Amino acid sequence: MAKKLNxxxxxxxxxxxxxxxxxxxxxxxxxKHSHIDKLLGCRHGVRGIVNNxxxxxxxxxxxxLEKIAGTPSSALGSSRDKPDAEYCRKIMKNFKENxxxxxxxxxxxxxxxxxxxxxxxxxxxxxxxxxxxxxxxIDNDLKxxxxxxxxxxxxxxxxxAIMGDNYDNASLPGIKVDVIMGRHAGFLTxxxxxxxxxxxxxxxxxxVPEAPMSEDKFLADVDRIYSKKxxxxxxxxxxxxxxxxxxxxxxxxxxxxxxSHGNVQLSGTGALGDYxxxxxxxxxxxxxxxxxxxxADTFGYLQRSFAGYVSETDAKEAREVARQAxxxxxxxxxxxxxxxxxxxxxxxxxxxxxxxxxxxxxRETKHLSAEYIKDGNDITQAFIDYAKPLVGALPVxxxxxxxxx
Amino acid sequence: MAKKLNxxxxxxxxxxxxxxxxxxxxxxxxxKHSHIDKLLGCRHGVRGIVNNxxxxxxxxxxxxLEKIAGTPSSALGSSRDKPDAEYCRKIMKNFKENxxxxxxxxxxxxxxxxxxxxxxxxxxxxxxxxxxxxxxxIDNDLKxxxxxxxxxxxxxxxxxAIMGDNYDNASLPGIKVDVIMGRHAGFLTxxxxxxxxxxxxxxxxxxVPEAPMSEDKFLADVDRIYSKKxxxxxxxxxxxxxxxxxxxxxxxxxxxxxxSHGNVQLSGTGALGDYxxxxxxxxxxxxxxxxxxxxADTFGYLQRSFAGYVSETDAKEAREVARQAxxxxxxxxxxxxxxxxxxxxxxxxxxxxxxxxxxxxxRETKHLSAEYIKDGNDITQAFIDYAKPLVGALPVxxxxxxxxx
Numbered sequence: 001m002a003k004k005l006n007x008x009x010x011x012x013x014x015x016x017x018x019x020x021x022x023x024x025x026x027x028x029x030x031x032k033h034s035h036i037d038k039l040l041g042c043r044h045g046v047r048g049i050v051n052n053x054x055x056x057x058x059x060x061x062x063x064x065l066e067k068i069a070g071t072p073s074s075a076l077g078s079s080r081d082k083p084d085a086e087y088c089r090k091i092m093k094n095f096k097e098n099x100x101x102x103x104x105x106x107x108x109x110x111x112x113x114x115x116x117x118x119x120x121x122x123x124x125x126x127x128x129x130x131x132x133x134x135x136x137x138i139d140n141d142l143k144x145x146x147x148x149x150x151x152x153x154x155x156x157x158x159x160x161a162i163m164g165d166n167y168d169n170a171s172l173p174g175i176k177v178d179v180i181m182g183r184h185a186g187f188l189t190x191x192x193x194x195x196x197x198x199x200x201x202x203x204x205x206x207x208v209p210e211a212p213m214s215e216d217k218f219l220a221d222v223d224r225i226y227s228k229k230x231x232x233x234x235x236x237x238x239x240x241x242x243x244x245x246x247x248x249x250x251x252x253x254x255x256x257x258x259x260s261h262g263n264v265q266l267s268g269t270g271a272l273g274d275y276x277x278x279x280x281x282x283x284x285x286x287x288x289x290x291x292x293x294x295x296a297d298t299f300g301y302l303q304r305s306f307a308g309y310v311s312e313t314d315a316k317e318a319r320e321v322a323r324q325a326x327x328x329x330x331x332x333x334x335x336x337x338x339x340x341x342x343x344x345x346x347x348x349x350x351x352x353x354x355x356x357x358x359x360x361x362x363r364e365t366k367h368l369s370a371e372y373i374k375d376g377n378d379i380t381q382a383f384i385d386y387a388k389p390l391v392g393a394l395p396v397x398x399x400x401x402x403x404x405x
Numbered sequence: 406m407a408k409k410l411n412x413x414x415x416x417x418x419x420x421x422x423x424x425x426x427x428x429x430x431x432x433x434x435x436x437k438h439s440h441i442d443k444l445l446g447c448r449h450g451v452r453g454i455v456n457n458x459x460x461x462x463x464x465x466x467x468x469x470l471e472k473i474a475g476t477p478s479s480a481l482g483s484s485r486d487k488p489d490a491e492y493c494r495k496i497m498k499n500f501k502e503n504x505x506x507x508x509x510x511x512x513x514x515x516x517x518x519x520x521x522x523x524x525x526x527x528x529x530x531x532x533x534x535x536x537x538x539x540x541x542x543i544d545n546d547l548k549x550x551x552x553x554x555x556x557x558x559x560x561x562x563x564x565x566a567i568m569g570d571n572y573d574n575a576s577l578p579g580i581k582v583d584v585i586m587g588r589h590a591g592f593l594t595x596x597x598x599x600x601x602x603x604x605x606x607x608x609x610x611x612x613v614p615e616a617p618m619s620e621d622k623f624l625a626d627v628d629r630i631y632s633k634k635x636x637x638x639x640x641x642x643x644x645x646x647x648x649x650x651x652x653x654x655x656x657x658x659x660x661x662x663x664x665s666h667g668n669v670q671l672s673g674t675g676a677l678g679d680y681x682x683x684x685x686x687x688x689x690x691x692x693x694x695x696x697x698x699x700x701a702d703t704f705g706y707l708q709r710s711f712a713g714y715v716s717e718t719d720a721k722e723a724r725e726v727a728r729q730a731x732x733x734x735x736x737x738x739x740x741x742x743x744x745x746x747x748x749x750x751x752x753x754x755x756x757x758x759x760x761x762x763x764x765x766x767x768r769e770t771k772h773l774s775a776e777y778i779k780d781g782n783d784i785t786q787a788f789i790d791y792a793k794p795l796v797g798a799l800p801v802x803x804x805x806x807x808x809x810x
Contacts, residue, residue, distance in 0.1 A: 073574060302702065403460075
């Protein structure tokens with residue numbers, strides 16, 4: 001019998017609240033099978049492979065595993081390195097030296113692409129390497145996938161934050177801009193619509209990258225809502241675009257930091273929110289002689305890493321897709337794949353796990369479909385139906401307005 | 406027998422996650438007694454009185470009351486109006502017209518001061534008016550009070566956010582600045598210390614308004630931590646001050662918006678966080694040739710209004726102090742008062758409710774005592790002992806570092 005091969009598991013890209021559920025899913029499932037010898041966790045994604053920086057995960061005590069599963073962010077560390085050919089050769093070299101035959105990579109589309117490159121290089125060199133992509137991204141923007149682990153919890157955070165902020169805004173009326181993550185895809189910003197519980201509840205305007213927004217349209221929208229309601233709560237994606245195909249972030253500054261994937265820094269700064277708030281103050285101030293109260297919050301990293309507040313469905317699914325990746329790896333003929341959730345029923349909500357080739361997921365971005373967007377500033381019931389089961393129960397709230405009905 | 410008097414209850418200042426618990430406490434307790442006829446909720450604080458904008462609260466259905474109790478922010482609406490003599494005369498006029506003999510005002514020190522002025526005016530005019538202040542502020546800065554309703558829940562939010570962000574920062578190492586509410590008092594920022602669960606956990610630096618911070622000291626602190634740990638998580642109060650007695654906000658801009666209490670706008674903008682992040686980038690960048698990853702988040706209104714995440718102790722106490730205010734009002738000789746929580750034991754945690762004159766609470770700010778601050782950049786165990794029972798259980802987390810011990 002051939003010598004058993006070792007496996008590497010890694011976490012990549014922006015962390016989520018449930019990415020450790022996936023890591024623990026891999027660890028638990030590997031124990032149930034016998035095809036893998038050592039299970040090595042690479043520290044900080046692919047960088048840990050190149051640096052030969054591993055933690056052996058076969059014997060992590062069960063109680064610690066459960067604690068780690070409930071801990072936000074990537075317990076192995078993450079990385080935004082985008083491996084080039086030279087980088088991939090180093091990965092291959094390490095895999096050979098460590099007798100690694102299985103690579104489980106938990107990440108988004110950039111990470112899937114890195115996994116794909118490594119697998120293709122291994123195939124070209126005749127090294128037996130089984131590469132499985134375990135989906136993860138709060139952006140929910142992977143092709144083929146119905147949705148991705150991490151999204152439900154981030155969406156629950158966003159919906160709960162907007163729900164509370166709606167009542168804050170009702171209490172001290174004004175114009176409030178809330179900036180939500182999502183560079184190219186508006187799923188997370190769209191989830192703010194779930195905050196609406198009663199007539200008149202915000203968000204009153206929702207802007208996603210898929211619906212370009214001009215300055216004039218934005219100001220006209222805000223003015224109309226504020227004139228009617230005396231307040232306006234706006235959910236806006238960090239990646240909103242202008243009709244001429246630029247992002248607002250680019251528009252407002254030519255000097256923003258870029259990461260190694262060529263992405264402009266949009267998170268970890270309040271610049272876009274402050275820019276929009278200042279725009280409203282400058283252009284709409286003093287309606288009827290009254291000074292406008294304009295504020296902006298940028299939800300920032302809290303959306304992906306807040307401790308103790310996850311969607312239970314999301315947490316469960318994040319573990320289950322990882323287990324499925326390990327199950328796929330027991331088939332010697334499966335050299336690669338991404339674990340896909342397919343929705344087979346929405347009411348009751350039910351998914352099935354399925355296989356797709358990594359190349360169908362790698363690099364490309366899934367966008368919010370047109371049926372989810374309304375008038376360029378709102379989100380439809382179809383999206384609510386799509387997102388609700390992923391987020392699960394939201395806080396129960398009440399207002400005196402209900403009494404007067 | 407004299408005709409029964411009516412009562413007004415209002416909510417004022419910045420909302421909290423549990424201020425509606427206090428409102429519901431008043432409504433429930435009034436029903437148990439017979440000294441009050443109509444219970445009127447004034448919409449948007451004192452402004453609702455002047456505008457004669459009331460909701461009658463005697464018959465709110467119990468299930469709606471429970472929903473409202475669990476809803477963040479002020480269900481009656483809030484106000485930041487600071488009544489002057491003319492404004493107070495209008496309040497008095499309305500109270501006389503509506504036969505109001507009791508006024509329950511839920512708020513912080515500015516609100517307590519407004520309540521005090523109205524009560525003194527009533528006394529001077531010989532109108533029988535019993536005024537009770539029900540404490541509320543996430544800032545926890547009321548004199549005499551051991552702590553204030555609203556603080557525990559905001560502190561739980563901050564601790565959980567920092568806990569998650571610590572693991573985010575460990576996962577993608579860099580320098581992260583988190584800006585936390587607290588204009589003059591550092592209690593809420595200090596609560597970030599509760600996030601530390603294991604050796605090496607952030608926040609690694611904590612800056613509060615009570616410990617003035619120079620630019621040089623800040624940069625030296627960050628440089629030292631980053632050189633040692635390869636990352637640095639910083640919790641900083643929005644109201645941090647400079648050694649020459651200014652706030653950093655003033656230092657960085659002479660042009661900030663002020664509210665009617667003369668306070669500079671610190672919340673609802675990411676400016677301070679971005680300023681500090683840029684300072685670090687400019688002054689510390691390129692240590693050993695490596696580009697620093699510097700980010701800032703401003704927790705903003707989420708700290709006070711996030712739906713579905715409160716401290717249970719805080720929620721219970723917020724309702725209980727309000728009930729006590731109504732009980733005090735059954736004593737015809739008690740013309741005014743603020744309901745105070747006194748800690749009679751810390752382990753097990755136990756409080757008793759007590760009375761103090763509103764004038765002992767009004768206007769002034771309680772600061773973080775020196776025994777809670779360490780080296781101008783950290784918070785002591787004494788503060789942890791003080792704050793822990795108010796916040797309650799935090800999420801259980803784990804790291805692989807624990808395995809290697």
